[in-house]
Amino acid sequence: MSAVETLVDLLAGRRPAADLAPREWDGVIGVARAEVLLGTLAHRVEDGEVPGPVAWLFADCRAAAAVATKQALWEAEMARRALAPHGVEFVLLKGTAYAAAGLACAAGRQIGDLDILVPWHDLGRAENALLVAGWEWVKEDAYDDAYYRRHMHELPPLIHKARDRMIDVHHTILPRTHRVTPDALALVSDAVRTAGGFAVLCPTDMACHCAAHLIADGDLQGGLRNLWDFHALTGEFAALDRGFWGKLDERAEMHGLERAVHRAARLARDLYGTRLPSGWNSHPPGDGRYQRRLLARDDWGRATDPLLQQAFYIRSHWLRMPPTMLARHLWTKWRKG
Numbered sequence: 001m002s003a004v005e006t007l008v009d010l011l012a013g014r015r016p017a018a019d020l021a022p023r024e025w026d027g028v029i030g031v032a033r034a035e036v037l038l039g040t041l042a043h044r045v046e047d048g049e050v051p052g053p054v055a056w057l058f059a060d061c062r063a064a065a066a067v068a069t070k071q072a073l074w075e076a077e078m079a080r081r082a083l084a085p086h087g088v089e090f091v092l093l094k095g096t097a098y099a100a101a102g103l104a105c106a107a108g109r110q111i112g113d114l115d116i117l118v119p120w121h122d123l124g125r126a127e128n129a130l131l132v133a134g135w136e137w138v139k140e141d142a143y144d145d146a147y148y149r150r151h152m153h154e155l156p157p158l159i160h161k162a163r164d165r166m167i168d169v170h171h172t173i174l175p176r177t178h179r180v181t182p183d184a185l186a187l188v189s190d191a192v193r194t195a196g197g198f199a200v201l202c203p204t205d206m207a208c209h210c211a212a213h214l215i216a217d218g219d220l221q222g223g224l225r226n227l228w229d230f231h232a233l234t235g236e237f238a239a240l241d242r243g244f245w246g247k248l249d250e251r252a253e254m255h256g257l258e259r260a261v262h263r264a265a266r267l268a269r270d271l272y273g274t275r276l277p278s279g280w281n282s283h284p285p286g287d288g289r290y291q292r293r294l295l296a297r298d299d300w301g302r303a304t305d306p307l308l309q310q311a312f313y314i315r316s317h318w319l320r321m322p323p324t325m326l327a328r329h330l331w332t333k334w335r336k337g
Contacts, residue, residue, distance in 0.1 A: 003027025003299040004224075010041060011228060012272045017049035025054050030301030035224045039065040039108030065108045072096045072111040075165050076198060079116060082133035088126045089199065090116040091191045093170065093209065097200040098229070105232035109225075113157070113166040117201075119188050120171045127155055127169065135160050135167060151177045151320075173209050174217055175320045182212065182255035203237040203244065204251035211264035212257055216319065219312040220293045224271075227294065231268040235275070245277045267291065 001009075007028050009015035020028070032038040042058035042065075050058065076096050083090060092100055095111035118126045135158040137145075148156040154170040172184035187209075191199040201209060210233060214226040238244040252261035266287055268274035271294065293312050296305040303309060 004031045004297045007031050017045045022051050027299035034301035043108035069099045075114045086129045088122045090118045091199045100194045100198045101200050105229050115168045117170045180256040204248045208257050211261040215260035219316040223294045230264045231272040231274045
């Protein structure tokens with residue numbers, strides 16, 4: 001069994017950590033680090049089940065993740081303080097949203113950029129307020145700036161000049177030129193409040209966004225972590241609401257994301273053991289390519305199967321924009337190096 005398959009089995013609870021030989025941990029740790037799942041694995045495994053050096057590493061991972069979570073929530077508070085005086089409200093997305101909502105998938109998760117969603121009509125005010133509050137453009141490039149503003153689902157990335165933390169300001173969850181156009185107004189209007197006063201997507205929209213990020217908008221780079229998020233989110237929401245899967249199906253159809261959501265659910269079932277209701281348990285042959293892409297790492301954590309990677313990279317761009325626009329964009333990026 002490969003290291004990446006062992007990692008998946010450990011996360012899914014199919015294989016006890018105590019059964020691993022000391023040398024097997026080298027590969028598992030390498031793959032988990034490459035997939036940004038090391039902190040998650042550290043929270044899933046008891047220290048008594050692993051060799052001493054691994055237990056020490058996992059303790060460090062848990063401590064680092066706790067600090068990163070506090071930093072992420074503080075950065076969200078800084079954004080709130082910058083935007084609130086201008087009447088701009090936002091919805092937290094991705095890792096910071098999971099942490100703010102106290103969801104299980106936040107445990108050990110490495111949170112990078114702060115991702116927020118603001119209504120389209122507030123985008124200009126949000127941009128100006130953040131610039132005044134100390135954020136600045138990550139890089140000045142006229143083509144990239146125009147590309148983001150005309151075609152993407154977010155502003156060009158900003159970074160705070162004092163805290164060195166990035167923020168991505170979204171106005172929807174898929175590029176404007178994408179073949180699928182989720183209802184951005186519904187995402188914002190149906191958001192819910194956390195105990196700390198932050199707005200996050202409602203449970204069905206959170207699962208839809210996770211599936212969109214994994215299947216509809218990406219080349220599956222780092223896909224095992226995104227799939228773990230989907231597995232953990234849907235499992236937690238379904239435990240609290242017996243009608244969750246039916247509601248998710250309806251919401252996904254409204255956003256045009258039913259294919260992405262169903263595929264994410266099947267992949268989560270096949271890799272992590274997600275329990276799906278009747279009607280979701282088909283086995284289309286196309287899922288096999290996605291599984292191979294998700295598991296394409298050697299025992300050193302290095303990506304393998306470059307042709308499959310390239311195929312998914314091309315697919316992600318093909319979904320994002322029409323052929324003529326794609327050709328022009330790739331030609332421009334190639335010329336710019």
